Amino acid sequence: MDTNNKKAKYPGVRVAMDGNTAAIMCERESSDAAGAYPITPSTQMGEYWAEEAAKGHLNISDRPLIFIEPEGEHAAAAVTAGLSMTGLRAANFSSGQGIAYMHESLYAAVGKRLTYVLNIGARAMTKSTLNVHAGHDDYHAIDDTGFFQLFAKKAQHVADLNIIAHRIAELSLTPGAIAQDGFLTTHLIESLLLPERELIKEYLGRPDDIINTPTPAQKLIYGPTRRRIPELWDVDNPVMAGIVQNQDSYMQSVAAQRPFFFDHIKELADKAFEEYYQLTGRRYERVMTYRAEDADYLILGQGSVVPSAEVVVDYLRKTRGIKVGVVDLVMFRPFPADLISKILKGKKGVAILERLDQPLAADLPIAREVRAVLAKCLENGASKNKPPYPELSSYTAADLPAVYSGSFGMGSRDLQPEGIIGAIENMLPEGKKKKQFYLSIDFIRDVPYTPKQRAYQESIQEAYPHVKELAIKGSENPNLMPDGAITVRFHSVGGWGAITTGKNLAMTLFDLLGYDIKANPKYGSEKKGQPTTYYLAAAPEPIRVNCEYFFVDVVLSPDPNVFKHTNALAGLKKGGSFIIQSDKAKPEDVWADIPKPYQKIIIDNDIHIFYIDGFKIAREEATDPELQLRMQGIAFQGAFFAASPLMEKAKLTEETLLKAIEDQLQHKFGGKGQRVVDDNMRVVKRGFDEVHEVTNKVLGAGHSEKGNGEASLPIPTMLKEIPKSASSLSDIHRFWDQTGNFYLRGMGNDNITDPFIGLSVMPAVSSLFRDMTGIRFEHPEWIPNNCTACGNCYTVCPDTAIPGLVSELSDVLETVVKRVKNNHGKVEYLPKAVRQMESKIRQLFNENDKGVTVNNIINEAIDITISESGNGNGLAQEMEWFREELGDFQFALTRPYYSLHEKNQPNSGGLFSITINPTTCKGCMECVNVCDDDALRVTTQTEDSVARLRKEWDLWLDLPNTPAKFNRIDDLEEKIGPLETILLNKDAYLKFASGDGACLG
Template sequence: MKVKSIKYPGIATTADGSGAVVWVETHITQGACAYPITPSTNMGQGYEAAVSNGKTNLWGEPLTFLELESEHSSASSCEGFALAGGRVSNFTCGQGLVLMKEVLFTISGKRLPVVFHIGARALTSQSLNIHGGHDDVMAVADVGWGILFAKNVQEAADLALICRRTAEDTCTPFMNVQDGFLTTHTIESLLLPEPELMKEFMEDPKKKLFNFMNPDNPLMTGVVQNQDSYMKGKVAQRFFYDKVPGALKQAMEEFESLTGRKYDLVEPYCLDDADFAIVGMGTAMETVMATVDFLRKTTKLKVGALNITSFRPFPSQEIVSALKNVKALSVIEKCDVPLMQSNPLTVEVKAAFSDSGLKIPTIYSGVYGLGGRDVRPSDFMATFHMMKEGKRKQKFFSLGIPYKDTLPREKEVDIRPENTFSMRGHSVGGFGSVTTNKVMATLVSDLFGLYVQAFPKYGSEKKGLPTNYFLTISPQKVRTHCELEHVEFVALNDINAFNLGNPLSGLSKDGMVFIQTNKKDPKEVWKSIPDWAQKTIKEKGIRILALDTVHIAKEISSRQDLIQRMQGIVLLGIFLKSTPFAKHKKMSEGDLFKGVEESLRKYFGKRGENVIADNLKCVKRGYEEVFEVTYND
């Protein structure tokens, strides 16, 4: 049978969720109005950088960027931009999204087809938190906007197009939501939509959009309506909303026909024969899917998952159809509203079953990941086993924290695909480790054709305090989104990590540890390692590598302000020397460093040739000068 060729297979590369959105929006929009708020700031910065560099959209128009004094003002500016017939974007989250809620009602009421990109974040409650949560999106779930959730970087890019197409086909604004930090700041392998695809999928905004401010065709908008008119205008908007589900499905189907990448309102996974299921939205659902595969492979449990891509319009019929045969399901949510009947998604799943008239399975409701709290496959295993046992009377539970309603985390197991290689770094803020991690991911993907995921553990801490970063490299797509427990390589940019915890935790037998040190004698390096760590190293046969990356950075850097960050780049050379990827690819050193230079240009090209040359020298020095510390068994 002849396989149908894919017209637009995508551009293979690496990017984080922010970069993926910027790629799409700087091609198809005419402008953006935004106010920076973490973790959505990088999207606005990326768009503004494109404007500063004179980028034009696919129809040759120069882009416009407005940075206003608040999120409320930025939303109002988007409203004006759209009223004038422009295709406009916004990037926001958290308190910023809630602050603009008043304007969101106005935008939907005026049927303005804008798209806002949300790096979903916890709302300030008992304390300030800048990390992941769905509190902000749930706070604006009633404003009349379509809301799609991406579970990885690929979806953040693709759904940006699908949101825009559906918005303009139905005169309904949309939010394209990705998880703050877990997607916005995580580098992953993806296929970027080609410019040719975007131009075919999206029409020229000048031809597609309506200009409400055209003096040749004047009309009145945003008027006062009294008792005789307001309700008629409000209910009449159902004319538009009734078209949204069909238009969204049509956009997804057309996108699949062009790219081969399939989307739907919901994504059932292994549900055909499942007795128990986990239901949710966002990055955690990809981890759930990987957990489902592991449990089906290693146990007799019939488990499955349902990822909800479209929160608005809410796909009641599709949810019931996918879950109608399960015995029990757990809806997991990244927000907690204790005074509701249940948390928001759980309430709507229950309502969907109630309206269906079918037998309702046992429905549990769990919270996880609030404020960026780590959630792991072992948490989801505990959730599945809880449903199987069927003894829990309390329907609410939490994951990953010490609390009376928390399901105890099960023993950690390694569910990564075969031949996966992972690294965990223990560094200090300001050392350039996060950038190095991104460069490593890009290099490995480009040179060796492997899937990557580079995730930094950001905090509110300032420069000089401990940080962690994680890198996973695999021949298969990386689907787990959590802090890494099972690793083959540990990088200690600061040997003080031994005094702050156990950096050897989860390190595989015969794994590797790199130690940044100013000591030249391997014996002195060994003596600097605490006795308890020496014992673990001997028992596991761990290789110890060492080098003074700080000294190398000071010798090479032509810019004083980059010395501290360049020590992280030295680690890239150490990583390439000690890991097996170049050897497996049978790649010569010449080809290897040619690829390194190309990757460095991606990140530092705009800083000039001197900066690129300095970084390349740092990589080569790390590659050539790293030494191994031997010890007695």
């Protein structure tokens, strides 16, 4: 995009926003009406339009905005068409399946010569799986409808091309589509020059303006002048639109559209681009190039890959002297064959990168079009008379470039500079010259992560010897951020508000320093408790790299457990800063929590380690308890400025900084009340003041080594209970080995491309992989002496995380003995001693008061048994092992299961227990809320308390099921008796596979 903003009448207003917002900031001024149905990732466009309509915003025609949300995308297309037919400037917003759903309506919109603009957040289409992220399937799904199609590479282009699209549509009487990559542009906050309202008013005018009719065909229909947007539905001038035609006339109606309407779009688009340039100084063309004139090799693509390709081109020219350029296909329909033929002539190779795959086609969509153009150019060159395609260049065989086709980025798969370098290296004389390839994935890993993966890969290669060659890798992955940039990566947990924190931080940097920014949330389907990542970069010049930032200056980790599943130091520069959440009081304790391999990386790279207890700050400052989790991240915003070198570089005072942060919080949360703003500001200030550095970094201090991704993870506890399936497809253990264990340690990107992932079927109960320990800060603690066994707690728990159980005393003792044997081998005295001990325990039950603590009684009986025994140290040692295995596991002597049974038959009473499942409990405290007996209390989670929960749960799994005699249901069919007690049956309770990502409670 050439710019000449200093002389421009309308240079634009400098702002930072995402692509969805950029589109609506223009649409709200230009358009009158919109019909839309929400679908990710374009939902926000419709939402923002609806908000503007609700606020009573008046557009350049002084009209209040009209918004209609019908029952689906198909209906939304019909609504938008209807609005356009009445002479209104109309728009629609959609993505993915929404585009496919409205597909048939688009043909009719073109046939009626309507003028609306379809804004597309380009999204991968559901195939073997659903994906809501970037893909060009939906964009190319409409390339046969007659819509003209534009594609924006960044937010600036979204804004400008949206306005230009309306201009082209209204001149050509053809509806148009303007697309942007889903999430990668729709949700990426970046700097741009927002078009002024006055520009839109001058450039587009009002829909009811009378303009000179732009084409001869239109003059035949409308005369020398016409309404800017014709009124097809007009009660004063009625016509029938959308009529039926038979064999005698239908073909003529289709054929007439090419010469009289479609063929004019190219020249009208060029005119619209030029007029926009004259007003703004920002030049657009149907095809835009970067360093292509002298290039031997070209990268051709659409969307957010283009800026990344441009910066890679600069790097390769500078470091290797490779003459390579970039071609940005701004307009796909009508296909700019005339420009493409000139640009590609004489090049050695062109790699066409497309964000989709069409495996049964001869080529991908753009590659098909390019090959068709090249074939026509050869026909021109072979013609001895007048070239058959005069608008195209004439080629000899020597002029023909080699064409390479690459699929990349489907579903927003990250494309690092390495991938683009790989596509270029493939074309070079020493390259592999693969004609069709994939970037950024592996069919076969060079170094398998686990022995099982190695064996599995060998079986695939045996059947498909060449499958590895389908994927291309680059030889390097350089850091291509501009000089003076500061790059930040967040490691957080789903539900903790990292995206809000990242956005606030980005906007603060933009407002405070005047930097160009890119704030890139790695949106995914991560559920509550799963690791999430957020990327942020700020620089004094434009940032062109569009990918997850590997090379970073600062890492913020609100996730205190980050080293247990992720190498959070990956890409952190020498001398960089790492800030982690910790509730430890001393820096040496924080250091001890870091595994030894990461300690070594920190020392070797002189990384500064800081820690802050953001949760403590949030708990103490948040007046709304529900906001504690999210406000923890806000503390890290303050910590960032205190720990990073940015304040010193920018010569900022604390007062200036905090004022800028307060302004940003006011903008973000002001609508929710001053209390919310004040709460957040206090948290920021304390984050700034209470961040501490770890300075005494001694290798090996603290915990032992913990590897990352080099061996198999242990199988989740509950997964062990599931038998292997006879079918590999439905085998949860196979799924764990090939897929689940990689996600659990934060390595989901490293799944190989294999037949199972191609079918994309998940075995049942994969939720057993989940562990909610990381999202809890409190958990319930059972007070057995207060428990009445009412059943309210295990009935209300939404996550089946607090099962009740009734056990025979003899079963409890026998289970503990078995665990001693399993862990310590053969025992000589223990079995006989424990059988004798049972009667002592029952006697002690009867001798003590009602408030007896069963665990204490059992330990007292152990002491008595040891003292009465003549087996000396042998029994004493085995009894100590017994104590260890029993641990702090608690039982209660309750009326329904102990007292009543003892009354009817001595020694028949059961021990009732409530146990917390540490992997599924989210800490919602619903159980505490429904307990009227103070038998469940909230306790703060610590490493020791988690270890205790895990040990007790392990024992619970070994205890036998509740015996049938404790079943209090008289008639299940007639529902007579306390039906909730059916959940005391392990077989019934464990049928509910918890681990879902729903919110707490």
